Amino acid sequence: MIEFKPFVFYVFATLLVFAAGMVVTLRNPVKSALFLVLAFFSAAGLWLLLSAEFLAIVLVLVYVGAVMVLFLFVVMMLDINLARLRAGFGEYLPIGGIVAILLVLEMGLILSSGRFGPGRMPEPAAVAGDHSNTRALGRLIYTVYAYPFELAALILLVAIVAAIVLTMRRRKDTKYLDPAKQIDVRREDRVRVIKMPAEKKS
Amino acid sequence: MMEFATHAWNALPAWTQLTVFSLVKIVAILVPLILSVAYLTFAERKIISYMQVRIGPNRVGPRGWLQPIADVGKLLFKEVIVPAKANQFLFVMAPLLALAPAFVAWAVIPFTDTLVLANIDASLLFILALTSMAVYGVIIAGWASNSKYAFLGSMRSAAQIVAYEIAMGFALVGVLMAAGSLNLREIALHQAGGLHQWYVWPLFPLALVYFIAGVAETNRAPFDVAEGESEIVAGFHVEYSGMGFALFFLAEYANMILISTLAAIMFFGGWLSPLPPAWIPSVPVIGALLGDGVHWLLFKISALLFCFLWFRATFPRYRYDQIMRLGWKVFIPVTLVWIALMGATMFLTPWGFIFH
Numbered sequence: 125m126i127e128f129k130p131f132v133f134y135v136f137a138t139l140l141v142f143a144a145g146m147v148v149t150l151r152n153p154v155k156s157a158l159f160l161v162l163a164f165f166s167a168a169g170l171w172l173l174l175s176a177e178f179l180a181i182v183l184v185l186v187y188v189g190a191v192m193v194l195f196l197f198v199v200m201m202l203d204i205n206l207a208r209l210r211a212g213f214g215e216y217l218p219i220g221g222i223v224a225i226l227l228v229l230e231m232g233l234i235l236s237s238g239r240f241g242p243g244r245m246p247e248p249a250a251v252a253g254d255h256s257n258t259r260a261l262g263r264l265i266y267t268v269y270a271y272p273f274e275l276a277a278l279i280l281l282v283a284i285v286a287a288i289v290l291t292m293r294r295r296k297d298t299k300y301l302d303p304a305k306q307i308d309v310r311r312e313d314r315v316r317v318i319k320m321p322a323e324k325k326s
Numbered sequence: 327m328m329e330f331a332t333h334a335w336n337a338l339p340a341w342t343q344l345t346v347f348s349l350v351k352i353v354a355i356l357v358p359l360i361l362s363v364a365y366l367t368f369a370e371r372k373i374i375s376y377m378q379v380r381i382g383p384n385r386v387g388p389r390g391w392l393q394p395i396a397d398v399g400k401l402l403f404k405e406v407i408v409p410a411k412a413n414q415f416l417f418v419m420a421p422l423l424a425l426a427p428a429f430v431a432w433a434v435i436p437f438t439d440t441l442v443l444a445n446i447d448a449s450l451l452f453i454l455a456l457t458s459m460a461v462y463g464v465i466i467a468g469w470a471s472n473s474k475y476a477f478l479g480s481m482r483s484a485a486q487i488v489a490y491e492i493a494m495g496f497a498l499v500g501v502l503m504a505a506g507s508l509n510l511r512e513i514a515l516h517q518a519g520g521l522h523q524w525y526v527w528p529l530f531p532l533a534l535v536y537f538i539a540g541v542a543e544t545n546r547a548p549f550d551v552a553e554g555e556s557e558i559v560a561g562f563h564v565e566y567s568g569m570g571f572a573l574f575f576l577a578e579y580a581n582m583i584l585i586s587t588l589a590a591i592m593f594f595g596g597w598l599s600p601l602p603p604a605w606i607p608s609v610p611v612i613g614a615l616l617g618d619g620v621h622w623l624l625f626k627i628s629a630l631l632f633c634f635l636w637f638r639a640t641f642p643r644y645r646y647d648q649i650m651r652l653g654w655k656v657f658i659p660v661t662l663v664w665i666a667l668m669g670a671t672m673f674l675t676p677w678g679f680i681f682h
Binding site for chain 1: 451454461481
């Protein structure tokens with residue numbers, strides 16, 4: 125009888141590999157994106173198994189909840205011509221195949237070099253039930269690694285600003301109304317109440 | 327007979343006992359939740375009717391009290407129609423994807439100090455992750471139904487939820503800065519001591535932003551452009567009938583209750599009584615009523631849910647660009663400024679006690 129923890133690991137790992145395979149092989153980009161969501165979920169499950177609950181939840185929150193939503197948003201609106209995408213498939217196959225084989229060989233060489241393996245990287249010691257991964261991570265980030273963390277945050281902020289500045293353009297033909305002006309409108313500017321007698325005396 | 331039952335129970339392995347026990351607890355949370363969803367729809371129709379000087383449903387059962395049961399019966403027996411060229415699997419999955427996160431989030435909600443299914447340390451993050459997943463049901467429904475109206479509705483909803491999720495997340499950052507914990511139970515316990523200790527006072531702008539963002543995230547009026555019936559028929563669920571539609575409906579109302587519960591726990595002290603503990607007399611019935619308990623949480627949830635219905639009866643629907651402006655240009659700056667202010671006050675000035 126297989127133990128529970130390895131069983132869960134193999135279930136999530138199989139799902140992850142399957143989903144990742146589907147992402148690159150499926151023809152429909154929307155389905156590929158949905159399988160990518162499944163892949164993220166399986167990865168989050170694996171992290172939970174390592175009692176890294178903060179990373180797992182943040183993976184779901186950021187990648188599944190925000191990044192993939194925007195990704196789907198774009199992919200669904202694109203009208204992708206599948207026939208044209210697949211046109212050069214045979215042409216590029218030899219070069220792509222060689223690169224892929226080289227990559228697999230390199231990965232195999234590195235992984236079989238004896239530096240990796242269950243013996244080299246033993247299972248981390250089990251943590252106590254009240255151990256909080258979130259608290260431990262927060263302590264480290266804001267004390268020991270405060271400067272690298274702030275630097276990374278700053279670089280990301282610059283990237284955000286750059287992305288917005290590069291893509292923003294004011295379209296001349298949009299009929300944009302200033303909301304402040306709309307709110308400032310008073311009744312007297314729009315409606316004129318005229319007093320008049322209800323009926324004429326004849 | 328009783329003895330035999332105890333023996334049989336003890337003979338089970340420990341993990342089976344745990345599973346059965348957890349399942350019973352889950353049912354004990356979900357059944358009242360589904361019932362309250364049913365009666366929330368009834369309350370909505372009644373309350374809005376009275377606000378509009380009508381009577382509302384009053385035919386089925388005494389004073390209309392069986393109306394939700396009749397609605398459920400009707401929806402159950404309606405035919406489920408799958409549109410031509412729709413993606414069948416995703417079309418069926420979408421309502422489930424909308425409903426499941428709304429239910430799963432209840433696993434970490436503390437009803438009282440001890441009454442919580444899973445008291446995990448990162449429960450606030452867990453809730454945030456799950457509520458952000460709810461949008462998949464809407465997006466997939468819009469895409470899988472192979473209809474332009476449904477697709478437009480889901481696109482609107484996706485953009486809206488992503489926009490308001492950021493403001494909502496920042497509002498929660500303020501709460502966890504004040505409480506120093508991601509655990510919902512501890513956040514509520516930090517507000518002990520009476521009405522004046524609730525986070526709604528020091529974090530008032532964040533509480534306001536959180537609740538309005540919650541209304542927007544659940545696609546409720548005045549932010550219900552995702553189903554704007556005057557423009558895109560019924561939005562993302564236009565192709566759904568029968569139980570598929572009912573599941574979307576259930577998800578929307580379950581999310582409303584969830585948002586109200588979270589607001590009650592994070593800003594209004596959860597199950598804690600508004601009276602300071604010293605004022606509560608140790609009289610049998612009145613003392614228990616005035617003291618902390620799940621009834622206060624239920625009362626606070628109901629009051630916040632009433633606001634949801636009140637908004638729907640009061641405000642006209644926002645225009646789409648106004649929604650985006652409110653989310654990105656008003657709420658996010660407000661929360662950012664308040665968080666910076668909080669941080670500066672807590673660590674640089676002697677008035678940090680305001681935020682605990």
